[in-house]
Amino acid sequence: MSAEDKSDTSGLIREDAMVPLARQLSVLNKVDEFKNTNKLDVTHEWLQALVNHVSDYVFVKDRHSRFVVGNDRVATDIGFKGISDLIGKSDWELHTPEVAKRFFDDEQTVMETGVPLINREEIVILSNGKTRWFAASKHPIFDENGEVVGIVGASRDITQRKRAQLLQNGQNKVLQEIATGAPLATVLETLVLSIEEQLDGVLGSVMLMDETGKKLLSGVAPNLPEDYTKAIDGLRIGPSVGSCGTAAYTRKNVFVDNLFESELWANCLGVIQGFDLKSCWSVPILSRNSEVLGTFGLYTNAVRSATAHELQIAEEAARLASIAIERDNAEKRIRYLAHHDPLTGLPNRQEFDAKLEEQISLSRDTGDPFAIVFVDMDNFKFVNDSFGHETGDKVLKIVAERITEVSKSSHQAIRFGGDEFVLIIDGPDAKKTNLKQFMEKLRAEMTKTIRIGGTSFHVTCSLGAAVFPNDADNAETLLRHADGAMFEAKALGRNSFFLFEKKQCRNPINKLALLEDMRSGIDDGQFFLEYQPQFDLMSGRIVGVEALARWLHPHLGLLMPAQFIELAEESGLIIPLGLWVLKEACRQNKSWQMAGLTPVTVGVNVSVRQFRDMTLLADVKEALAKSGLEAKYLELELTESLLIQNAETAVDLMEGFRNLGVNLAIDDFGTGYSSLAALKDFPLTRLKIDRSFIRDLDHKESDRSIARAIISLGRELGLNVVAEGVETAKQQAFLASCQCETVQGFHFGRPMSSEKLERLLAMTLTQIDVKTHSIPQSMIA
Numbered sequence: 001m002s003a004e005d006k007s008d009t010s011g012l013i014r015e016d017a018m019v020p021l022a023r024q025l026s027v028l029n030k031v032d033e034f035k036n037t038n039k040l041d042v043t044h045e046w047l048q049a050l051v052n053h054v055s056d057y058v059f060v061k062d063r064h065s066r067f068v069v070g071n072d073r074v075a076t077d078i079g080f081k082g083i084s085d086l087i088g089k090s091d092w093e094l095h096t097p098e099v100a101k102r103f104f105d106d107e108q109t110v111m112e113t114g115v116p117l118i119n120r121e122e123i124v125i126l127s128n129g130k131t132r133w134f135a136a137s138k139h140p141i142f143d144e145n146g147e148v149v150g151i152v153g154a155s156r157d158i159t160q161r162k163r164a165q166l167l168q169n170g171q172n173k174v175l176q177e178i179a180t181g182a183p184l185a186t187v188l189e190t191l192v193l194s195i196e197e198q199l200d201g202v203l204g205s206v207m208l209m210d211e212t213g214k215k216l217l218s219g220v221a222p223n224l225p226e227d228y229t230k231a232i233d234g235l236r237i238g239p240s241v242g243s244c245g246t247a248a249y250t251r252k253n254v255f256v257d258n259l260f261e262s263e264l265w266a267n268c269l270g271v272i273q274g275f276d277l278k279s280c281w282s283v284p285i286l287s288r289n290s291e292v293l294g295t296f297g298l299y300t301n302a303v304r305s306a307t308a309h310e311l312q313i314a315e316e317a318a319r320l321a322s323i324a325i326e327r328d329n330a331e332k333r334i335r336y337l338a339h340h341d342p343l344t345g346l347p348n349r350q351e352f353d354a355k356l357e358e359q360i361s362l363s364r365d366t367g368d369p370f371a372i373v374f375v376d377m378d379n380f381k382f383v384n385d386s387f388g389h390e391t392g393d394k395v396l397k398i399v400a401e402r403i404t405e406v407s408k409s410s411h412q413a414i415r416f417g418g419d420e421f422v423l424i425i426d427g428p429d430a431k432k433t434n435l436k437q438f439m440e441k442l443r444a445e446m447t448k449t450i451r452i453g454g455t456s457f458h459v460t461c462s463l464g465a466a467v468f469p470n471d472a473d474n475a476e477t478l479l480r481h482a483d484g485a486m487f488e489a490k491a492l493g494r495n496s497f498f499l500f501e502k503k504q505c506r507n508p509i510n511k512l513a514l515l516e517d518m519r520s521g522i523d524d525g526q527f528f529l530e531y532q533p534q535f536d537l538m539s540g541r542i543v544g545v546e547a548l549a550r551w552l553h554p555h556l557g558l559l560m561p562a563q564f565i566e567l568a569e570e571s572g573l574i575i576p577l578g579l580w581v582l583k584e585a586c587r588q589n590k591s592w593q594m595a596g597l598t599p600v601t602v603g604v605n606v607s608v609r610q611f612r613d614m615t616l617l618a619d620v621k622e623a624l625a626k627s628g629l630e631a632k633y634l635e636l637e638l639t640e641s642l643l644i645q646n647a648e649t650a651v652d653l654m655e656g657f658r659n660l661g662v663n664l665a666i667d668d669f670g671t672g673y674s675s676l677a678a679l680k681d682f683p684l685t686r687l688k689i690d691r692s693f694i695r696d697l698d699h700k701e702s703d704r705s706i707a708r709a710i711i712s713l714g715r716e717l718g719l720n721v722v723a724e725g726v727e728t729a730k731q732q733a734f735l736a737s738c739q740c741e742t743v744q745g746f747h748f749g750r751p752m753s754s755e756k757l758e759r760l761l762a763m764t765l766t767q768i769d770v771k772t773h774s775i776p777q778s779m780i781a
């Protein structure tokens with residue numbers, strides 16, 4: 001007899017079929033025996049009571065997977081009163097088709113193959129909506145003829161263990177993703193999904209704090225309605241802004257069981273309107289330093305409070321989220337630092353190379369030209385030397401802002417290093433005429449007054465530009481040409497710009513190469529001095545000369561200080577170069593005296609760097625001793641920045657020079673930041689008024705009054721005042737009217753070779769016209 005035959009059409013197993021089936025179970029065997037001696041009904045109740053006490057599910061199903069016997073738990077957990085409601089029913093009537101099919105297929109396989117299924121893990125959603133996991137075992141039941149007539153099953157609730165395992169797996173997966181550098185959104189989504197898997201009927205969401213620290217952004221909420229997450233994007237944080245806004249604000253858990261009755265949600269109810277959300281439990285996500293990074297929220301669609309388990313899971317999730325967010329922040333920072341200059345926030349050199357290549361291929365495709373503009377601050381070292389690096393950094397920041405401002409953010413500005421910036425200019429500004437306007441605007445913007453703390457001052461820059469593809473057809477040449485053009489601008493006297501021109505720039509100057517050449521040039525004797533005479537306005541006599549360095553470069557020809565002094569200062573080569581100048585100037589002056597010419601002082605420019613060098617005093621002593629020049633015929637020209645920084649050490653050192661008998665002049669007075677009053681603290685002998693005040697004497701009343709004030713104050717301080725850059729007779733006349741004692745400038749003589757100056761010295765002995773206060777041009781041509 002087949003199992004099929006034993007079922008009647010109503011779907012119930014016939015009594016005779018039950019006998020062999022039940023016999024397969026030892027319990028039921030006993031029942032059988034019992035049945036022979038007792039009444040069956042009693043046995044059934046007794047048996048039922050027994051199985052009902054088993055905490056696992058136990059059941060027997062027939063060949064068609066219909067329930068035959070079972071304990072009450074099987075029935076009650078899926079919403080029935082007792083097992084009797086289930087007898088004769090199949091899983092198709094009890095579960096979703098998907099779940100039922102799984103059970104059915106498993107059981108039919110067991111019955112067809114006769115091979116039991118042991119500890120199969122099954123997931124079931126119970127009638128109360130809770131998810132449970134079971135480990136089910138199903139054994140085939142054979143009749144007397146060895147044919148399969150059904151199965152006996154037992155299933156154990158392993159939800160607890162499974163949850164712990166899921167939690168562990170979820171954590172592992174999240175941590176693994178963090179470790180392998182998965183995007184933050186991916187990590188957070190994994191986290192939310194794994195939490196949703198572990199908890200019944202909750203939807204998770206992570207909100208992230210925005211840059212301002214005042215708003216939460218919708219981070220990740222894969223299963224919340226999209227319209228809802230959109231609606232809460234940019235939620236401001238505050239003492240009563242829903243669960244998350246409040247949690248972020250108070251840094252404490254905010255668990256709201258009924259959104260519609262909570263004061264915290266009173267102003268947010270509009271947002272949840274139309275969504276089936278009833279409670280929201282939020283945990284703040286805190287960094288290691290206790291900064292709020294965001295919130296981890298759980299929503300349910302039933303009004304209820306969180307269980308201890310749910311609370312624990314939510315806190316655990318917030319902790320994982322914090323690890324993920326912190327890692328992401330750290331990575332962003334590293335990535336940012338790799339491509340940006342931390343001081344100015346501008347892209348850095350590495351980033352520039354990539355952008356330049358990009359721009360070149362774009363330009364090749366479109367045919368539109370673009371320009372590279374080099375911006376190099378003039379004498380930036382001066383700012384650093386005068387005010388320290390902190391102020392220097394602030395200035396660089398301001399300069400970077402000005403550059404960004406002028407380029408209206410539409411052009412790429414990059415910090416190239418140190419005090420150099422580079423701009424990539426595309427669009428109409430890249431056309432030569434516009435480019436000139438642009439550079440002029442940038443140049444002008446740069447010279448605007450900078451105020452830091454109580455000090456205000458000016459900085460200037462030199463700009464050079466080259467255009468792709470007109471001036472160069474590759475990145476390297478383009479950069480070289482723009483750099484070369486910038487150098488030309490420096491040579492023009494700084495605070496100006498220069499546009500690369502193929503014919504004018506046959507020998508573009510390259511900074512690095514020049515530096516190398518300078519090293520060897522000093523040793524190879526490529527440098528020489530020119531001397532510019534200084535005259536006493538009253539007597540008309542030559543009283544001094546200023547030694548000015550020149551470099552006869554083997555390929556580039558004659559280079560002026562504007563083309564190499566800054567580089568020498570930056571690189572430190574000013575120390576050996578300055579030492580050579582000092583020795584040579586002393587030697588030359590002594591040699592004129594030995595030739596019987598009028599003794600004059602020789603002025604030697606000393607840069608801040610040299611002044612800081614501990615050996616300067618010893619160097620000066622040695623230069624004097626070696627040349628035999630008397631100290632009173634040497635004058636060191638110092639800049640104002642020297643006086644400002646380390647004023648005390650400066651005074652000490654200056655006193656050292658004065659004790660030797662060496663004269664000390666303050667050079668370019670008026671361009672720096674020291675006040676006239678401050679000068680009295682320093683043992684100076686001379687004041688050289690900067691050229692810029694003399695230049696406009698003829699037409700600027702303000703400059704006339706400044707010059708007059710400087711001259712009279714200098715005199716009061718007992719200093720000899722020299723006006724530099726006197727170019728006209730009118731300027732000379734004005735200076736004479738102010739009783740300025742000494743003059744220097746093209747009007748009286750340009751810097752000249754030692755031979756020429758020697759002739760001038762010889763002539764001056766006899767030929768100067770004291771009364772007219774002018775030196776005949778024929779003498780100095």
Ligand code: C2E
Pocket residue numbers: 532547548549560561562565574578581605606607637667668691724725726727744745746747751
């Ligand atoms: P400075 O110390 O202000 O030197 C005077 C500069 O003004 C010289 O330029 C000179 O040629 C120029 N000059 C003189 N009279 C006139 C005039 O009437 N009109 C105009 N337009 N310019 C005039 P130079 O020789 O190009 O030197 C530039 C600067 O280079 C010097 O400025 C000085 O700061 C620096 N320098 C020159 N030689 C040395 C040196 O041996 N050591 C150091 N540390 N710096 C040096």
Ligand code: CA
Pocket residue numbers: 546605637667
């Ligand atoms: Ca000078």
Ligand code: CA
Pocket residue numbers: 667668688690691724
């Ligand atoms: Ca000067």
